Amino acid sequence: MIEIKNLHAKVDGKDILKGVDLTIRPGEVHAIMGPNGAGKSTLSYVLAGRDGYEVTKGSVTYYGKDLLALEPEERAAAGVFLAFQYPVEIPGVANTTFLKTALNAIRKHRGEKELDAMQFLKLLREKTKALGMSDEMLKRAVNVGFSGGEKKRNETLQMAVLEPKFAVLDETDSGLDIDALKIVAEGVNALRSPERSMLVITHYQRLLDYIVPDHVHVLAAGRIVKSGGKELALELEKNGYRDFGVNEAA
Amino acid sequence: MAAQPETIEQVRAVTEQKYKYGFTTDIESDVAPKGLNEDIVRFISAKKNEPEWLLEWRLKAFRVWQTMEEPQWAAVSFPPIDYQDAHYYAAPKMKAGPKSLDEVDPELLKTYAKLGIPLREQEILAGVEGSEGKSPAIAVDAVFDSVSVATTFKAKLEEMGIIFCAISEAVQKHPDLVKKYLGSVVPYTDNFYATLNCAVFTDGSFVYIPKGVRCPMELSTYFRINQANTGQFERTLIIADAGSYVSYLEGCTAPKRDENQLHAAVVELVAHDDATIKYSTVQNWYPGNEEGVGGIYNFVTKRGACRGKNSKISWTQVETGSAITWKYPSCILQGDNSVGEFYSVAITNNFQQADTGTKMIHIGKNTRSTIVSKGISAGKAQQTYRGLVKILPKAEGARNHTQCDSLLIGDQCGAHTVPYIESRNRSARIEHEATTAKISEDQLFYCRQRGISEEDAVSLIVNGFCKEVLKELPMEFAVEAQKLVGISLEGSVG
Numbered sequence: 001m002i003e004i005k006n007l008h009a010k011v012d013g014k015d016i017l018k019g020v021d022l023t024i025r026p027g028e029v030h031a032i033m034g035p036n037g038a039g040k041s042t043l044s045y046v047l048a049g050r051d052g053y054e055v056t057k058g059s060v061t062y063y064g065k066d067l068l069a070l071e072p073e074e075r076a077a078a079g080v081f082l083a084f085q086y087p088v089e090i091p092g093v094a095n096t097t098f099l100k101t102a103l104n105a106i107r108k109h110r111g112e113k114e115l116d117a118m119q120f121l122k123l124l125r126e127k128t129k130a131l132g133m134s135d136e137m138l139k140r141a142v143n144v145g146f147s148g149g150e151k152k153r154n155e156t157l158q159m160a161v162l163e164p165k166f167a168v169l170d171e172t173d174s175g176l177d178i179d180a181l182k183i184v185a186e187g188v189n190a191l192r193s194p195e196r197s198m199l200v201i202t203h204y205q206r207l208l209d210y211i212v213p214d215h216v217h218v219l220a221a222g223r224i225v226k227s228g229g230k231e232l233a234l235e236l237e238k239n240g241y242r243d244f245g246v247n248e249a250a
Numbered sequence: 251m252a253a254q255p256e257t258i259e260q261v262r263a264v265t266e267q268k269y270k271y272g273f274t275t276d277i278e279s280d281v282a283p284k285g286l287n288e289d290i291v292r293f294i295s296a297k298k299n300e301p302e303w304l305l306e307w308r309l310k311a312f313r314v315w316q317t318m319e320e321p322q323w324a325a326v327s328f329p330p331i332d333y334q335d336a337h338y339y340a341a342p343k344m345k346a347g348p349k350s351l352d353e354v355d356p357e358l359l360k361t362y363a364k365l366g367i368p369l370r371e372q373e374i375l376a377g378v379e380g381s382e383g384k385s386p387a388i389a390v391d392a393v394f395d396s397v398s399v400a401t402t403f404k405a406k407l408e409e410m411g412i413i414f415c416a417i418s419e420a421v422q423k424h425p426d427l428v429k430k431y432l433g434s435v436v437p438y439t440d441n442f443y444a445t446l447n448c449a450v451f452t453d454g455s456f457v458y459i460p461k462g463v464r465c466p467m468e469l470s471t472y473f474r475i476n477q478a479n480t481g482q483f484e485r486t487l488i489i490a491d492a493g494s495y496v497s498y499l500e501g502c503t504a505p506k507r508d509e510n511q512l513h514a515a516v517v518e519l520v521a522h523d524d525a526t527i528k529y530s531t532v533q534n535w536y537p538g539n540e541e542g543v544g545g546i547y548n549f550v551t552k553r554g555a556c557r558g559k560n561s562k563i564s565w566t567q568v569e570t571g572s573a574i575t576w577k578y579p580s581c582i583l584q585g586d587n588s589v590g591e592f593y594s595v596a597i598t599n600n601f602q603q604a605d606t607g608t609k610m611i612h613i614g615k616n617t618r619s620t621i622v623s624k625g626i627s628a629g630k631a632q633q634t635y636r637g638l639v640k641i642l643p644k645a646e647g648a649r650n651h652t653q654c655d656s657l658l659i660g661d662q663c664g665a666h667t668v669p670y671i672e673s674r675n676r677s678a679r680i681e682h683e684a685t686t687a688k689i690s691e692d693q694l695f696y697c698r699q700r701g702i703s704e705e706d707a708v709s710l711i712v713n714g715f716c717k718e719v720l721k722e723l724p725m726e727f728a729v730e731a732q733k734l735v736g737i738s739l740e741g742s743v744g
């Protein structure tokens with residue numbers, strides 16, 4: 001269970017999160033929507049432990065542990081995964097190498113046996129096929145020269161390989177064509193399980209047709225201002241965020 | 251070629267310590283008194299039982315050296331070296347010239363095993379596995395302080411007419427070859443350090459590949475400085491006769507010591523018609539500690555002559571060690587259509603300094619050269635790439651491509667690129683590309699979010715950055731080099 005309580009965070013001296021409260025139980029999928037600049041990505045970075053995102057108040061408890069006390073790689077080993085809104089390019093490092101290094105680092109951290117090259121490739125092939133990605137993309141350097149949609153698909157692949165316990169997907173649907181959206185959504189749905197929780201950040205209710213959330217929240221100006229079921233997303237699609245005192249164009 | 255299990259094991263062990271080669275071996279050694287003068291030169295020559303011509307050559311070099319001054323142009327700084335305050339000869343005590351490994355001091359064999367060069371196992375394993383057609387392990391010549399202690403696989407190579415032995419042995423057994431080629435690429439007047447080497451070199455490796463022979467295994471020399479206050483002045487001479495091929499690898503280590511030690515080697519390569527020499531170096535001399543105390547001064551002259559048409563010399567170097575590195579492996583492209591290559595990874599961390607690069611001298615028609623240099627700087631380290639591409643008037647159709655990339659970690663280090671280009675033929679095409687990048691916060695966070703620790707992330711990113719060069723190394727050493735890249739950057743972030 002993940003419990004975010006009264007979370008306040010600062011970036012570059014500026015208060016961005018101003019008291020976020022959110023509880024996610026095992027197996028639940030929560031969606032967060034909200035205007036640009038509301039602090040959605042900031043929340044995801046704070047959960048993942050990025051340097052420079054200073055928590056000034058509040059707490060995050062992750063299965064009984066103080067999540068904020070852990071280093072980013074320790075959080076990853078504990079099962080926290082963030083699909084980035086803007087995936088990062090790493091020239092020269094093959095996608096396969098990157099994934100193998102990541103998976104084995106996590107396994108090692110958990111005291112599990114590292115996979116050898118053969119075992120890993122077998123696993124990777126299965127996951128790649130399910131996501132309709134080409135082998136060629138695995139050989140290429142991490143995200144280098146990938147199209148916007150390919151980058152998002154690659155994030156999904158990483159999630160599928162690392163099998164997190166708590167996944168935060170930051171606008172993983174942005175930039176995907178209609179077919180890719182379905183494939184990625186299927187990939188995400190395949191990972192849904194009673195032990196796994198997800199926090200899906202999106203601007204479009206369309207994604208939620210495929211990945212049906214248990215709860216939908218509106219994050220505006222650094223706070224969760226409204227929570228509801230799936231129907232809240234439809235309502236937002238119709239009326240925008242003006243009911244929350246925010247001008248959508250801002 | 252599959253990596254030997256123990257090589258892999260050793261590589262694994264490498265990751266567990268910062269500089270695991272920092273042990274000294276307790277061996278009685280035969281040491282010349284400190285200081286440098288004609289008597290010391292004579293002493294060395296006598297110890298080696300050298301012919302008169304070689305002593306004369308050494309003395310000529312010594313006399314020239316006395317008139318020379320240390321070069322000042324490199325972007326490195328260090329307190330003046332007192333050349334009188336070092337030993338110029340140190341040899342582990344044993345009967346002259348071991349005939350087989352059985353005659354080698356067991357302590358020495360242990361030392362090499364610790365370094366990941368199990369000389370004896372190499373031979374034994376090959377004896378068991380040595381199926382024909384498949385290349386067995388690697389032939390190793392091990393140089394300990396000033397003396398070559400063991401060469402493995404000698405017999406097997408001899409069957410093919412390949413000579414691979416200590417240069418001191420070659421002087422005795424193949425004097426004509428040595429006399430013909432020694433100093434023919436790097437003359438005894440060449441430069442301060444090379445000239446000093448001519449006067450006092452003690453040992454090193456000698457390789458001769460006969461016409462049309464493709465050497466079936468990697469030839470390898472491991473250098474180790476053990477004795478305190480000794481300089482190591484080894485001399486390597488490799489000759490590839492017409493149509494032959496050889497791949498040669500050099501690895502280096504030294505114990506941790508607070509005082510600086512001088513290493514001034516000379517390597518000469520000669521490639522005749524249609525011959526190829528691939529020379530790889532993994533240099534991991536002790537770099538000094540985090541405060542910049544101690545470490546090896548690595549002042550080395552390496553030069554290859556592509557004498558014949560269609561000949562090729564390829565230098566690959568991974569330089570992670572030494573307090574100061576000063577080296578410019580070069581190619582003289584004399585034969586028409588000859589090819590010179592230089593692939594380099596240089597890593598400097600903490601207070602290390604490196605001024606390294608290459609020279610490609612195009613003399614023959616349609617000569618081609620490729621330079622790929624990857625420099626990585628961390629801590630307070632300073633690094634300079636210095637390269638010369640020179641096209642002489644007769645080098646019709648010559649081509650060069652240079653790619654120089656620098657990667658900075660942190661904001662207290664520096665990388666500098668100094669390309670010199672001299673073209674005296676209008677038909678020549680010269681391309682130069684240079685980039686400088688930093689490891690970004692974004693990249694590190696992305697890796698860490700995926701569970702990769704900061705240090706492993708740096709190692710991963712840096713290995714990606716130098717992949718083009720590392721893939722040029724023989725397979726066994728590529729793995730070792732990758733690990734080294736990681737180790738030498740430990741503590742560079744966070």
Ligand SMILES: Nc1ncnc2c1ncn2[C@@H]1O[C@H](COP(=O)(O)OP(=O)(O)OP(=O)(O)O)[C@@H](O)[C@H]1O
Binds near residue numbers: 011014
């Ligand atoms: N390094 C920074 N320095 C100053 N302000 C920052 C910094 N990083 C983020 N911000 C600000 O914090 C606010 C929240 O940004 P965040 O990226 O969390 O928004 P978001 O809700 O994810 O928006 P979007 O829907 O556009 O992705 C924005 O106003 C942004 O400009």
Ligand SMILES: [Mg+2]
Binds near residue numbers: 170
């Ligand atoms: Mg965002």
